[in-house]
Amino acid sequence: MTTVDMTPVTDKGTPTNPRRRVYRPNAKYIPIIATLSLLAIMYSSGVANYENFGDPSVFVNLFRDNAVLLVVAVGMTFVILTGGIDLSVGAVISLTTVLTATLLKGGWPPLVVLPAVLILGALIGAGQGAVIHFFKVEPFIATLAGLFLARGTALTINQQSIPIRDDMWKAISEYRIVLAEGVVTKPIAIVAMLAVLIAAVTLAWTRFGRNVYAIGGNADSALLMGLPVGRTKIAVYTLSGFCAALGGVLFSINSTSGWALQGNGLELDAIAACVIGGVLLTGGSGYVWGTLLGVLVTGLIQTIINFQGDLNSAWTRIIVGVLLFAFIVLQRLVTRKAR
Amino acid sequence: MGEQSPVLEMTGIRKVFPGVVALDGVDFRMFPGEVHALMGENGAGKSTLIKTLTGVYEIDGGEIKLGGVPVRISGPLQAQQAGVSTVYQEVNLCTNLSVAENIFIGREPRRFGKIQWGRMRRRAAELLARLDLDLDVSAPLSSYSLAIQQMVAIARAIDVEARVLILDEPTSSLDASEVEQLFRVMRQLKESGVAILFVSHFLDQIYEVSDRLTVLRNGQLISEHRVEELSQVQLVEKMIGKxxxxxxxxxxxxxxxxxxxxxxxxxxxxxxxxxxxxxxxxxxxxxxxxxxxxxxxxxxxxxxxxxxxxxxxxxxxxxxxxxxxxxxxxxxxxxxxxxIAFSSENRRTEGIIGDLTVRENIILALQAARGWTRPIPRKKQDEIVDKYIKALQIRPADPERPVRNLSGGNQQKVLLARWLITEPxxxxxxxxxxxxxxxxxxxxxxxxxxxxxxxxxxxxxxxxxxxxxxxxxxxxxxxxxxxxxxxxxxxxxxxxxxxxxxxxxxxx
Known part of the structure; x- marks a missing residue:
């Protein structure tokens, strides 16, 4: 048998490649820095090229115009961080708006309607999460089924656009918050930013938030480390369903109407915003701040096209497509380096 | 060590999988402050025994006692709570999270529900210092080598107040100096009274670090020895059997x-x-x-x-x-x-495609060699397949039966036939x-x-x-x-x- 050399090895703890320690922690911020730079470049080129683009209200209005997308994308961020996907959110929005409008028309008190539709959205999400966890169904398929169910239900209730005449809804819709001289915003923008803030705190500072990252990093390991994988998974879909319903409520406030074709394809916009904001589709990496930046980027594209005036708004889609592609490739490069 | 009472006592453990008795009345015990090697060839039941202890499998018979108290371990979390921690061969941590988080996730220090990152990092650094490791605990785990990741896994395991620490082939991907570092940590833990179950295929390592060993073969307990009582040759004999x-x-x-x-x-x-x-x-x-x-x-x-x-x-x-x-x-x-033809050891995962028929499985390699643009005519296929089903006595002799319905031996023959028709x-x-x-x-x-x-x-x-x-x-x-x-x-x-x-x- 060999004798054992007991000389202590002192510096074995340092990584073999000293460069790594400097480089690695930054790697996870690269996508978000890229998105931030992109946003800055787009904004300054807008200011340079168009009159009045520099007006603060242009930027502030981004939050108002994209409040629904932002809220939905926040929920989507949680789902994608676990490595899942939620395709049902657009349909849940339409169901929420239709249901809200129908119930209010039927004379339900608004303070009952509001919690009712939010709970319904959360329940739809929880149901999908349960199917995904207990029956090991792919999130793509489970939430696709949810999409059809929700959209179909909305269409069954009413195919027409239903106007909302409720006083509370109208009051909120018409309320303006003055941020500064000449800069006003709507309550829905505030709600959206609150959602971002709460999500950011949850992800960074709570066990639930860290479990979300752990599951996205390696679900099998998370299970072996004794983390509540099933509970967390169901929770993120519940959260996403809730956010979608909240988005639907914001939508109904903004347009004071409910329509079954509202929010069509919004789930894809939300996914795109997450990806552009650097949330890794395979899970485990990304920040809700990135998602916020992603939403602002898509919003800013739309604004620039509006300012340009002679471009079809379909160009928004084309540019978003190009950006998506670029960011997916960027993500791939970053994760490959990180290996 | 003296005549202490065992911290872990497994008696008459039985585990049956459909068609196989994986563990047949196995007794196993561990004392505090010892390194205990679990030995046996592939299929001897080592990993099954470990999995019954870590809560991955539930036992079909027998009794597990921890510290003299009978326990029922129904999942990884229950095992950890009972004081059994495991570090697996392929490190089961989340490399996207920081070192500190990997040690504490699920047990993060909190105040008013909010994670105290500063305290967590300090405690992680302290814990690692006990293992003679000086790491940047806020760096992602992926920035460290596999050996370090293994140490982090051990740090996590011992912070749960483990009474029994299972190290399942921890050394298989480590180099010599890393192994030495691991052994140093193991000896330290041993001195603090932890019972360590050590699995390794390297006999020298077993003899270097273990106090006692238990040999399994074909799901049965062969014997338990103090390491110095058994030479390496005797050990190999016991493992392989005649x-x-x-x-x-x-x-x-x-x-x-x-x-x-x-x-x-x-x-x-x-x-x-x-x-x-x-x-x-x-x-x-x-x-x-x-x-x-x-x-x-x-x-x-x-x-x-x-x-x-x-x-x-x-x-x-x-x-x-x-x-x-x-x-x-x-x-x-x-x-x-x-x-050159290669018939793989993992016929389930690398060789046989269960849902395809016997004929399709046999033809696969020949077809691949010809390229997909030149399909083998059905009549030719049938001829070849019939010939080999007869030659190798594949049973049942039905070329259209899905391969997963065949026994292991016959699946092996199908795999052999696949390579033989390429005439290597x-x-x-x-x-x-x-x-x-x-x-x-x-x-x-x-x-x-x-x-x-x-x-x-x-x-x-x-x-x-x-x-x-x-x-x-x-x-x-x-x-x-x-x-x-x-x-x-x-x-x-x-x-x-x-x-x-x-x-x-x-x-x-």
């Missing part, structure tokens, strides 16, 4: 062919072929009609050696010649074109007889002998020494990922002789 050879005169056949084989042309010559971390550089020559057996314990590098010869892994040094011409086996397709010059078979019954084993061995009579060279990889001895003209012995000895299978060579080499590594 198989009752109720087989025909294959051995004579091997003897008879030996002279001829030695004169035959070499089919394959490897010079200094190796791959870092998988197998040390080796020389090996295989002649026409020769059966070369690869012997060694699991993890000794048998499969790794074979995979280089098929291009399944790329060698990073040395050279290889097939039929006298140097070749570079970049990938398995190149090897197949050179007439060299057939590499990795563990063809593992997990199949004695009758099927005999048939497959007979087939190998017939193929060699027909001039085919065969590289036969098997954990069963008796089998290797019976079939091979030449035996290459592996130990710790190194080819340590190559011997002609003459009358003087027997299982003891090979075990000696496996156990000591001595080349005499």
């Amino acid at each position: 198989e009752l050879a109720a087989l025909e005169d294959l051995e004579d056949k091997a003897q008879r062919n030996r002279e001829r084989a030695a004169e035959a042309k070499p089919i394959l010559e490897a010079r200094g072929l190796g791959r870092t971390g998988a197998i040390a550089p080796y020389d090996l020559t295989i002649h026409e009609g020769e059966v070369v057996g690869l012997a060694g314990l699991l993890g000794s590098g048998r499969t790794e050696l074979a995979r280089l010869l098929f291009g399944a892994d790329k060698a990073d040094h040395g050279e290889l010649a097939v039929a006298g011409k140097p070749v570079n086996l970049r990938n398995p397709q190149v090897a197949m074109r050179q007439g 010059r060299l057939l590499i078979i990795d563990e063809p007889t593992r997990g199949i019954d004695v009758g099927a084993k005999a048939e497959i061995q007979k087939l190998v002998a017939e193929l060699s009579d027909g001039g085919m060279a065969v590289l036969f990889v098997s954990a069963e020494l008796e089998e290797v001895l019976r079939l091979s003209h030449k035996i290459a012995v592996l130990r710790d990922r190194r080819l340590v000895e190559e011997l002609e299978n003459t009358a003087g060579v027997d299982a003891d002789r090979i075990m000696q080499t496996i156990a000591s590594g001595a080349t005499s």
